[in-house]
Amino acid sequence: SKAQWDKEGQEGFEKRPAGTGSYRYAGRQPGLSVSFERADGHWKGEKPAFKELVFRLAREESTRLALLLSGEAHIADLPRELQKDALARGMKIYSSSFPVDWMTVYLGGQYYMPGDPAFKPDVAWTKKPVRQALNMAINRKELLSTVFAGKGTLTYVTGWSEKSEGYNPEWASRFDKMYGYDPAKARALLKEAGYGPGQLKFKILAFTEPGESEGPQVAESLGIYYKDIGVETEIQVLDWAKVREMFRKKAIQCCMWPNIISWRPSEEWIRTSYYSKSPNHHYENEFVDKHYDALTRAVNPAERQKIARTIGDHLFEEFADIPLFWFANEVVANPKVVGEWVYPGLAAGRSTHFHLVKPAK
Structure with missing residues (x-):
């Protein structure tokens, strides 16, 4: 807070930053861990069951599994392929109450604002039939089953869940006809576009990130599906920071990339991903900018719902990207320590509401 900064400066902020949560900062070991302690006498009356909360920083997935199995950690974020190993050793999965992450494949180079020098008309997916073909080439049911162990539901428009402002239930009923798996139709669409x-x-x-280990597997699957419709692909594994730099600099016309992103309100998601003045550049044009500006000015709920749906409908009709799946957040915990954890997942991070973790009885 400004008051704390004026009184104590950087040193005071480092020792005890101001906050309102039911856990307060207690210290850290740079590169190793961050510690919190229960804020007794919390202003809202919250009293977490556990007095201390320590986040161990372990980037390697196998390390997180080892920490959990050894008892050095009681909750861990593990990829799906390691969850079965933890379950076999008596661990338990806890899931968020709502879908919190989605996976979409983004198509570089869709910069349709007039006069944008980054727009290259020879990029194949600037043609709408190509975008539809690349969607229809994917067997989503098979992909969900093989890579994600069937744990997920279809995404109809990237970023929109049934709880989102502007969600249109017609997307679900129309999805199979427009996006559903049909290699023959995909080949015909490519031929229509001249390929x-x-x-x-x-x-x-x-790329891989903690909690997002399936990217390379999805990329390999896409390569197989696209080969079946006569498209040649090359898979390149990069650091996430490099991929982000490429799309932020509009230097990714060469490529598509699958990514897992956490839920956020519709207006914020449109700003983040589709508004031309955002630092991210996925798909942008005058239509989206015009309606996004209107959405930011609207206060009436019905009007906001209509505008947000108009943007979502546009993205759906234009095949702006390749929406795949929604996932609940999953963590693996030691049931001898953790008895219950009910959390929504829809917040600033995937795992949320740590004050609701209950001990085993």
């Missing part, structure tokens, strides 16, 4: 077998080539970028 015969072997004539369309591009890169698929893949």
Whole structure:
């Protein structure tokens, strides 16, 4: 807070930053851990069951599993392929109450604002039939089953869940006809756009992040699906920081990339991903900018709902990207320590509301 900064400066902020949560900062070991302690006498009356909360920083997935199994950690974020190992050793999965993450494949180079020098008309997916073809080439049911162990639901428009402002239930009923798996239709759409077998080539970028280990597997699956419709692909594994730099600098016309992103309100998601003045550049045009500006000025709930749905409808009709799946957040915990954890997941991070973690009885 400003009052604390004026009184204590940087040193005071480092020792005890101001906050309102039911856990307060207690210290850290740089690169290793961050510690919190229960804020007794909390202004809202919250009293977490556990007195201390320590976040161990462990980037390697196998390290997180080892910490959990050894008892050095009681809750861990593990990829799906390691969850089964933890379950076999008596651990338990806790899931968020709502879907919190979605996976979408983004298509670089969709910069349709008039006069944008980054727009290259020779990028294949600037043609709408190509975007639809790349959607219809994917067997989403198979992909969900094989890579994600069936844990997920379809995403119809990137970023919109049923709880989102502007969600249109018609997207679900129309999805199969417009986006559903149909390799023959995909080949016909490519032919309509002027691409015969072997004539369309591009890169698929893949990266991994904690809680997002499936990127390379999804990239490989996409390569197989696209080969089946006569498209040649090259998979390139990069650091997330490099991929982000490329799309922020509008230097990613070469490529598509799958990404997992956490839920946020519709207005914020539109600003983040589709508004031309955002630092991110996924798909942008005058239509989206005009309606986003209107959304930011609207206060009437019905009007806001209508505007947000108009933007979502536009993205759906234009095949702006390749929406795949929604996922609940999952963590693995030691049931001898953690008895219950009910949390929504819809907040600033995937795992939230740590004050609701209950001890085992």
